[in-house]
Amino acid sequence: MLSFGCRTTHPSFRKQQKMTAAHTHDHLTLDEVAASCRERGLRFTDIRRQVMGILLNSEKPLGAYAILEQMTGDGSPAQPPKVYRALDFLVGNGFAHKIATQSTFTACAHPGQPHTPTFLICKSCDSVTEAEIPSSPIQEAAKATGFKVEGAVLEAEGICPDCA
Numbered sequence: 535m536l537s538f539g540c541r542t543t544h545p546s547f548r549k550q551q552k553m554t555a556a557h558t559h560d561h562l563t564l565d566e567v568a569a570s571c572r573e574r575g576l577r578f579t580d581i582r583r584q585v586m587g588i589l590l591n592s593e594k595p596l597g598a599y600a601i602l603e604q605m606t607g608d609g610s611p612a613q614p615p616k617v618y619r620a621l622d623f624l625v626g627n628g629f630a631h632k633i634a635t636q637s638t639f640t641a642c643a644h645p646g647q648p649h650t651p652t653f654l655i656c657k658s659c660d661s662v663t664e665a666e667i668p669s670s671p672i673q674e675a676a677k678a679t680g681f682k683v684e685g686a687v688l689e690a691e692g693i694c695p696d697c698a
Contacts, residue, residue, distance in 0.1 A: 562590060562641060567629055576627060581612070585620040586641070589630055595638035595662050633662060635689050652688040658697035 567586055571578035588604050589596065596604075598617050605612035621639055624630035630639050633653055640662065650670040654663045676683045 564590065570629075571627075574627070576623075579620075581616050582620045582623055584612075585617060586624055586629060589624070589639060589641040592641075594660070595633050595636060595640040597636075597638050601639070631687060633689065634687070635691065636660070636662075638662075650686045650688060652690065654694070655689060655691045656694035656697055657691050658693055661694050661696075663694075 564583060564587055568578045568583070570576075584605060585601055588601050598614065598621060601621075602612055602614060602617050605617070621630065621632075625632050625639070629642050631642060631651060631653075632639055633655070635655060650667065650672060652665045652667055652670070654665055655661075670686065670688060672683060672686045672688070675681070
């Protein structure tokens, strides 16, 4: 199984993203995540729902402690291990992605559609966008060697058009 795609967080990429037929997470709802969990026999607990809701409502990727702050800000008694377990569940089941270079998380726009997301990260403004590529070098190398890829996420750092 490959990783699933997600959304852009930088306004300058939204136009480019539409031109390449990528989707933003604005179309994914908590109800759709809950329905997918029911269909797959997964438990969508209150904390998982809350963490997913925070990711869906965020304009940028969030770290676990930023998520925790939003949860405790509304009076909920959240604890770091619970947030991390919820994030592990969401990432492991294709509802979210971890951006390793930033140690942040972002919602997935189209869970269940296998592809290798490529995150373009601006070093100047920290914006993140996902560019979908039909066939990644990883997929090509795996195919040529018979290797079975179970997950892949590509991250590239640079300067976005607004900061260039």
